[in-house]
Each structure stands twice: as C-alpha cells, then as structure tokens.
Amino acid sequence: MLKLKDINKIFNEGTVDEKIALDDIQLELKKGDFVTIIGSNGAGKSTLMNIISGVLIPDEGTVEIDGQVVNNLKEFQRAPLIGRVFQDPMAGTAPAMTIEENLAMAYSRDKKRGLRKGVTKERRILFKESLESLHLGLEDRLTAKVGLLSGGERQALSLLMATFTKPKVLLLDEHTAALDPSRAALITDLTREIVDRSGLTTLMVTHNMQQAIDLGNRLIMMDKGRIILDVDPEQKKTLTIERLLKEFERIRGEKFASDRAVLG
Amino acid sequence: MGTALLGSLESGVIFAIMALGVYLTFRILDFPDLTVDGSFTTGGAVAAVLIVNGYSPFFGTIAAVIAGIIFGALTGILHTKGKINALLSGILSMIALYSINLRIMGKANIGLLGEDTLLTQVQTASSGLGESLSKYSIVLFVIVLVILIKLIVDRFLDTEVGLALRATGNNARMIRSFSTNTDNTIILGVALSNGLVALSGALMAQYQGFSDVSMGIGMIIIGLASVIIGEAIFGDRSIRRATLAVIGGAVIYRLVVALALRVGLSPSDMKLMTALIVIIALIAPMMINNWKDKKKKDARRKQSASEMKAHLEGGKNNA
Structure with missing residues (x-):
C-alpha cells in the first residue's frame, strides 16, 4: 500500500548546518499494516511523515502509494490518498468554522469541490452518526464553532476528519503528545x-x-535518519520496553538518548 | 426623509457592495487587499467609457465587474505564484491600476450627465408609479441589489468551494491536507472581492454622474471602516450576520460622514476622519475589554477581602 524506496533527504546541503535527515530509507507497508515509529529527537520521524504527505520532496528515492508513484504530486494533490493528524490539536481543524462545516470539508477530500452546499440534510445525518462513534457528545453540537472545543475534543475530531474518507494511508504524527494523560x-x-x-x-x-x-x-525504531530496528508482528506480541532499550544499546552501542521516550 | 439623508443612504448602500468585497478578503481570506483603491476606479472607468460610447449601462456594469475580477485575480497570482507579500501585491496592483485606469478613460474625468445609466433607467421605469414613490426608486433599487448580493455571498460561502475558501483564511495547512489548492482559493477569493468592488465603483460613477481617476483613493479604508463598525455594532457570530453587519456598517459610516460635513468639517477632512474612525474602532474593543477585566478583578478582590475580614471577625467572636 505504501512503499518508500531509497529515500534520502539532506537539509542545508553544503553548509555548516548540513544535516542528513533521512539516509537511504526503505519501507514497505502492506494493506492494513499499523506501524508505530519510535526514535529520539532528530531521528527523522517527522521528516519521513512530511515526505510521505508531500510537504517535503525527497532528494532521492520514490514514494509509492497504492501502486502509484506520487513524487511529483504536491501536498494537496496527494491529500485524497492520505489522512493526517498532527501533534498540535489546533492544526487539524478550522476553529472559526462549525463542527459540521469542518466535517463537510473532510467529506469533500476525495471528491471534486463544487457549488453544492457543503452541509446538506443527508450529510448531516452521516456526520451525526460518525460523531457518535467518538462518544464525546459532539453529535449534539454540530453547529458549535470548533474553536470552542477542548484540545482533546479537537484532536478526536481531527482524527475522525482524517479518517472520514478512508484514506489509503493514515499518518499520525505524535497526535497524543500535546494532551494530558487521560485525554x-x-x-x-x-x-x-x-x-x-x-x-x-x-x-x-x-x-x-x-x-x-x-x-x-509492527514497530520501527529510527535513529539518525535510518531505520535501525524493524520488529515484525510475531516478535511484537512479546515486546517490552526493556527489550527495546537493550536492542537499541546493542545496535548503537550507546544508551537511548531520551528520557521522554521511556517516561512520556 | 430629507434629501441629504436619502443621498447618504443611497451612496452608503452602494459603498456597502464594496465593503462586502473588502469583507471577503480582509475577514474571510485574512488577506489585506489594497487592490481595492485601484479596482473601484477601474469599475467606474470601464462603465463610464462604455456608456459614453453608446453601450447599454447594463453591459457597461457587467464589463466593469469582469475587469475587477481580472485585476483581483492578478493580485492573487502575484501573491501566490510570485510569493510576494500580500500587502505589497495589493499595493503593486493599486499603483499599476492608476495608469491602467487613465488608459481606459483616456482622460482624468468622464462625465455621465445626460447619459442613460442604470440609475436613470430605474428612475424612468418608476416614474409612472407616482412622485412619492419614484423619489425612493434609486434607494430601493440599490437596497434590493445589495441584499441580493449578500444572499449570493452567504450561499456561496456555504458551498464546498466556499467552505474551502473560508478554511484557507482560517487554517491553510489544514485545508491543504484535505486536498485544496490554497493558491487557487486565494486567487478566487481576491478575484470575487474585486469584482464586487468594481461593481460598486461602476454604480457610484453612474450615481454621481461622472467617473474620476481619483475616485478610488482611500476606498480600502472606507471598506475597512464599514466592516469594523458593522461587526462592532451588529455582531459577527455567523457569516449571515456578518455580511448584514458589513452592509449596516457602510450605511452608518456614510451617515456619520454626512453628519460631520453638516457640523462644518470640509470634505477634504474626510480621509482623516475615516482613519480616526478605523483607529478608534480597532482600539476601543481592546480597551473596553481591559477595563471590564480590571473591574471584574477589582470586584473579586474586594469580595475576597471582605470575606476574609468577616472570617477574621467571626473567629474573634468564637474566641
């Protein structure tokens, strides 16, 4: 479903600030795979997300989604294929617009936008049904502005919007990191x-x-722009934090750099 | 109704069309578009030239709208494709349009007195209805027109494209991730806005009986004043409410200007007055909020102090 081949990305190439963000990344996800990525700050996780979604263009390599090479497609052109939730709960929704208007925009993601009304009676029923699946009572607040919702509610709505049209690939970029533990x-x-x-x-x-x-x-560990560990479904069932850390030390010969990764 | 008051109402409603255009860019797209000063004149120039050359006023007005749309789109293209700062793109268009407007008109001023215009046609058509009614024919015509435009704008902003346009001004990153090309929505928004501005200019030229190369100077500030005054007085809770508020703001602005002229200010003071109105309208809500906040805090402090006192005294009694 998603295939990354020989992806390289260097920031500020040829200057003192040169940074190899992604170094020869190979990654293939089968349909229905749910892969989690961990790694310390600067490991290249977010760069990888941005390359898949088209915010960044790789220096080398190809990105293939559902059999289609999307390298030359801009972010908005790839968007029908990709759902995305950002870390910032404010990033995935339009605060000055209502819940139903936000959902209407998500609904139009894989369709051509025209001069039809964005929110119709039939769509409103659909929006209500899907909001019920969040168990947050948002289905009763269709005409409330999204800016009035709490961070957790907004992130739940972002998640719903990102998955509304069943995208080929769903990208979640630390989408729970900015919330309190219960949220x-x-x-x-x-x-x-x-x-x-x-x-x-x-x-x-x-x-x-x-x-x-x-x-x-499936779980992937990244470090310094490379995938250093790829845990397959069989091994993942018995995986623990201790074993992950040991694995990291064995590969890198150094301690894992981030306390936040363990405690966070 | 006094003639002066009726006149302010008529021109206020015509300006309201321009203010709706400014609302589209300034509020909906969050794009401060200064093209307005140029495109307002362009509207007047195109309509006037076509009318004096024998074309129908209706055709002249439609052509003016199209010219406004084209020049608005150019500003949008400068900003999105040329990556020029929004303010600067508008200023560049405005400056360029000054020369273009002179080219369109061929001279600095075209008189329309004695020509057939949309408004004289309305007057002629209504003359059969009796004098008392025909006196109000122009104001009724422009009010119906502006309400019609408001309804179209409201409806458009509810469409799928309209929602994408609003999201572009609200959270561009988000709507890009929902497959909208924000370059296109910006160009579309600025184009439509300047179409409305040019329509307003075309009607103003026909209303006042001439088109002048400097008739658009300061228009953006009048538009902003209308938007800000309207929102402050009538509220902006929903799009429907806000567009109505903008129309109200434009009319009120015009009435205030008429009043200021009556108490002895000269027409040349009006630009200064407008700037002052906008400054006050921008600063006042903030100051009022601060003042309310402070009052609330003082009240709470007083209350907690008196509670503390009561508590202490109560303690004494117990002891």
Whole structure:
C-alpha cells in the first residue's frame, strides 16, 4: 500500500548546518499494516511523515502509494490518498468554522469541490452518526464553532476528519503528545478503534514507547535518519520496553538518548 | 426623509457592495487587499467609457465587474505564484491600476450627465408609479441589489468551494491536507472581492454622474471602516450576520460622514476622519475589554477581602 524506496533527504546541503535527515530509507507497508515509529529527537520521524504527505520532496528515492508513484504530486494533490493528524490539536481543524462545516470539508477530500452546499440534510445525518462513534457528545453540537472545543475534543475530531474518507494511508504524527494523560488515553483508544474498524494502513510516530508497543502490528525504531530496528508482528506480541532499550544499546552501542521516550 | 439623508443612504448602500468585497478578503481570506483603491476606479472607468460610447449601462456594469475580477485575480497570482507579500501585491496592483485606469478613460474625468445609466433607467421605469414613490426608486433599487448580493455571498460561502475558501483564511495547512489548492482559493477569493468592488465603483460613477481617476483613493479604508463598525455594532457570530453587519456598517459610516460635513468639517477632512474612525474602532474593543477585566478583578478582590475580614471577625467572636 505504501512503499518508500531509497529515500534520502539532506537539509542545508553544503553548509555548516548540513544535516542528513533521512539516509537511504526503505519501507514497505502492506494493506492494513499499523506501524508505530519510535526514535529520539532528530531521528527523522517527522521528516519521513512530511515526505510521505508531500510537504517535503525527497532528494532521492520514490514514494509509492497504492501502486502509484506520487513524487511529483504536491501536498494537496496527494491529500485524497492520505489522512493526517498532527501533534498540535489546533492544526487539524478550522476553529472559526462549525463542527459540521469542518466535517463537510473532510467529506469533500476525495471528491471534486463544487457549488453544492457543503452541509446538506443527508450529510448531516452521516456526520451525526460518525460523531457518535467518538462518544464525546459532539453529535449534539454540530453547529458549535470548533474553536470552542477542548484540545482533546479537537484532536478526536481531527482524527475522525482524517479518517472520514478512508484514506489509503493514515499518518499520525505524535497526535497524543500535546494532551494530558487521560485525554491521550482516550485518543489512543479511539485511534485503535477507528483503525481496526476500517482496516486503515497506518503509520504512527510516537515518543511514548509503551504506546508504540501497545498499538499496531509492527514497530520501527529510527535513529539518525535510518531505520535501525524493524520488529515484525510475531516478535511484537512479546515486546517490552526493556527489550527495546537493550536492542537499541546493542545496535548503537550507546544508551537511548531520551528520557521522554521511556517516561512520556 | 430629507434629501441629504436619502443621498447618504443611497451612496452608503452602494459603498456597502464594496465593503462586502473588502469583507471577503480582509475577514474571510485574512488577506489585506489594497487592490481595492485601484479596482473601484477601474469599475467606474470601464462603465463610464462604455456608456459614453453608446453601450447599454447594463453591459457597461457587467464589463466593469469582469475587469475587477481580472485585476483581483492578478493580485492573487502575484501573491501566490510570485510569493510576494500580500500587502505589497495589493499595493503593486493599486499603483499599476492608476495608469491602467487613465488608459481606459483616456482622460482624468468622464462625465455621465445626460447619459442613460442604470440609475436613470430605474428612475424612468418608476416614474409612472407616482412622485412619492419614484423619489425612493434609486434607494430601493440599490437596497434590493445589495441584499441580493449578500444572499449570493452567504450561499456561496456555504458551498464546498466556499467552505474551502473560508478554511484557507482560517487554517491553510489544514485545508491543504484535505486536498485544496490554497493558491487557487486565494486567487478566487481576491478575484470575487474585486469584482464586487468594481461593481460598486461602476454604480457610484453612474450615481454621481461622472467617473474620476481619483475616485478610488482611500476606498480600502472606507471598506475597512464599514466592516469594523458593522461587526462592532451588529455582531459577527455567523457569516449571515456578518455580511448584514458589513452592509449596516457602510450605511452608518456614510451617515456619520454626512453628519460631520453638516457640523462644518470640509470634505477634504474626510480621509482623516475615516482613519480616526478605523483607529478608534480597532482600539476601543481592546480597551473596553481591559477595563471590564480590571473591574471584574477589582470586584473579586474586594469580595475576597471582605470575606476574609468577616472570617477574621467571626473567629474573634468564637474566641
């Protein structure tokens, strides 16, 4: 479903600030795979997400989604294929617009936008039904402005919007990191529920090792722009934080650099 | 109704069309577009030239709208494709349009007195209805027109494209991730906005009986004043409410200007007055909020102090 081949990306090439962000990345996700990505700051996780979604263009290599090479497609052109939730709860929704208007925009993601009304009676029923699946009571607040919602509610809505049209690939970029623990747990549960229900091919970046182990069927560890560990579904079932850390020390010969990864 | 008051109402409603255009860019797209000063004149120039050359006023007005749309789109293209700062793109268009407007008109001023215009046609058509009614024919015509435009704008902003346009001004990153090319929505928004501005200019030229190369100077500030005054007085809770507020703001602005002229200010003071109105309208809400906040805090402090006192005294009694 998603195939990355020989991806290289260097920032500020040829200057003193040169940084190799991605170094020869090879990654293939089968349909329905749910892969979690961990790694310390600067490992290249977010760069990888940006390259898949088209915010950044790789220096070398190809990105293939559902058999289609998308290298030359801009972000908005790839968007029908990709659902994305950002770390910032404010980033995924339009605060001055209502809940139903936001959902209408998500609904139009894989269709041509025209002069039809964005929110119609039939669509409103559909919006209500899908909001009910969040168990937050948002279905009764269709005409409330999204700016009035709490961070957790907004992130839940972002998640729903990102998955509304069942994208080929779902990208979750530390989407629970900015929330308090109980809200983060809620969003984590919703993520599991939504991804399971629709069988979405998902790539999730997280700083939280426990979350990375709990969710998904495959785990990848990145460091300094490379994939240094790829845990397959069989091994992942018995994976623990201790074993992950040991694995990291064995490969790198150094301690894992981030306390946040363990404690966060 | 006094003639002066009726006149302010008529021109206020015509300016309201321009203010709706400014609302589209300034509020919806979050794009401060200064093209307005140029495109307002362009509207007047195109309509006037076509009318004096024997074309129908209706055709002249439609052509003016199209010219406004084209020049608005150019500003949008400068900003999105040329990556020029929004303010600067508007200023560049405005300056360029000054020369273009002179080219269109061929001279600095075209008189329309004695020519058939949309408004004289309305007057002629209504003359059969009796004098008392025909006196109000122009104001009724422009009010119906501006309400019609408001309804179209409201409806457009509810469409799928309209939602994408609003999201572009609200959270561009988000709507890009929902497959909208924000370059296109910006160009579309600025184009439509300047279409409305040019329509307003075309009607103003026909209303006042001439088109002048400097008739658009300061228009953007009048538009902003209308938007800000309208929102402050009538509220902006929803799009429907806000567009109505902008129309109200334009009319009120015009009435205030008429009043200021009556108390002895000269027409040349009006630009200064407008700037002052906008400054006050921008600063006042902030100051009022601060003042309210402070009052609330003082009240709370007083209350907690008196509670503390009561508590202490209560303690004494117990002891």
